[in-house]
Amino acid sequence: MxxxxxxxxxxxxxxxxxxxxxxxxxxxxxxxxxxxxxxxxxxxxxxxxxxxxxxxxxxxxxxxxxxxxxxxxxxxxxxxxxxxxxxxxxxxxxxxxxxxxxxxxxxxxxxHGITAKEAEAPAEPEAAPPADPHAEVVRLRAAVQAEPDKDELKLDLALALLRTGAAAEAEALLDALPANLAQDDRALRGRARLAFLALLKDAPPAEALARAVEADPADLRARHLLGAHAIVAGRWQDGLEQFLEMLRRDRGFEDGLPRRALIDAFRVVEDEDLVGAYRRKMASLLF
Missing domain, CATH: 3.40.30.10 (Glutaredoxin)
Structure with missing residues (x-):
């Protein structure tokens, strides 16, 4: 054969x-x-x-x-x-x-009853394992050092740093971007993630916030911080659900914080289908 x-x-x-x-x-x-x-x-x-x-x-x-x-x-x-x-x-x-x-x-x-067999569907390629954010930082540092005038690499490095929690260095890189890249969707996503990280700087741990929300579901401040923890950790749906529940309970809380939290989260979340679903849920509550 x-x-x-x-x-x-x-x-x-x-x-x-x-x-x-x-x-x-x-x-x-x-x-x-x-x-x-x-x-x-x-x-x-x-x-x-x-x-x-x-x-x-x-x-x-x-x-x-x-x-x-x-x-x-x-x-x-x-x-x-x-x-x-x-x-x-x-x-x-x-x-x-x-x-x-x-x-x-x-x-x-x-x-003699001999017929053609249907062709097998091609196997789905295996998804590549997610890159180690720390390894990405090392790789991108070397790339920036090799091409220091390439601002796109600096943006990539800033986003990789954010995934490791290195907010200060990431913010400095974002601040130094030229105007055309500063308004790039990825740069805006980085800014939104920075805001969530800043919010959590002196916040209680997620476990304590979860206990507070369980004890008092109307504690919207605890819900907000718990949602921020989830967004930063990449548990996007959990975070969006906390912000949506804030909107259900009191859309005017702290001058519209639930709506602002959802919009900021939409900038961070990379799953377009998930963002679309929660945009529709938000709209159904607002209009």
Whole structure:
């Protein structure tokens, strides 16, 4: 068998039982007895190979060169070439001499219930594992050092630093960006993430805030900080849900903080479908 046509192979006496008879118990095998000097063989062979490829494993095609495999040809009493035999369930069930046209070959296959197999869907490529943010920082530092005038690399470095919690250095890099990059969506996302990090600078840990919200669901200040913890940790839906609950309970809290928190979170969250879903939820509460 070849990568170009995995359903065609050369057969000989040594492996005939394994390669043809046993395989035919699972998949029908056409055995094409041919010779290099045979003109009709040169017509029939390519058509059989084309059908084998088209049927995608609906049958296998075993090629037997009668000059090389005289003993095998004698065993099957081959009198002329080409001769084709169909083997199913370990037995010869039909065959024909000569080079049939393609239409008759298709009829022969159909008569024996041989149909094309559907092509398997290509496997989904495995998602690449998320990059280690600390390794990304090291890589991008080297890239910036190699190309210090490339501001896009500095923006990439700022975002990588934010993922490691290095807010001060990230903010300095963002502040130094030229005007065109400062308004880039990624830069705005970085600014929004910085705001959440600044909010958490002196905030209680997430576990304490969760206990406070459980004790008093109307504690919107605790909810706000708990949502910020979730956004910074990448648990975007948890954070959005906290801010949405704030909006449900009191849209005017601290001069519209629930709405502002949601909008800031939308800038940070990288899942567009999730952002779209929560934008619609926010709109249903506001209008």
């Amino acid at each position: 070849t990568p170009a046509n995995p359903y065609v192979f050369d057969a000989g006496l040594a492996g005939f039982e394994q390669d043809v008879l046993l395989k035919s118990r699972e998949t029908p095998v056409l055995v094409d007895f041919w010779a290099t000097w045979c003109g009709p063989c040169k017509t029939l062979g390519p058509v059989l190979e084309k059908l084998a490829a088209e049927f995608n494993g609906g049958f296998l095609l075993a090629k037997v060169d009668v000059d090389k495999e005289q003993q095998l040809a004698g065993y099957f009493q081959i009198k002329s070439v080409p001769t084709v035999m169909l083997v199913k369930d370990g037995q010869i069930v039909d065959g024909f001499p000569g080079a049939l046209p393609e239409g008759q070959l298709r009829q022969f296959l159909a008569h």
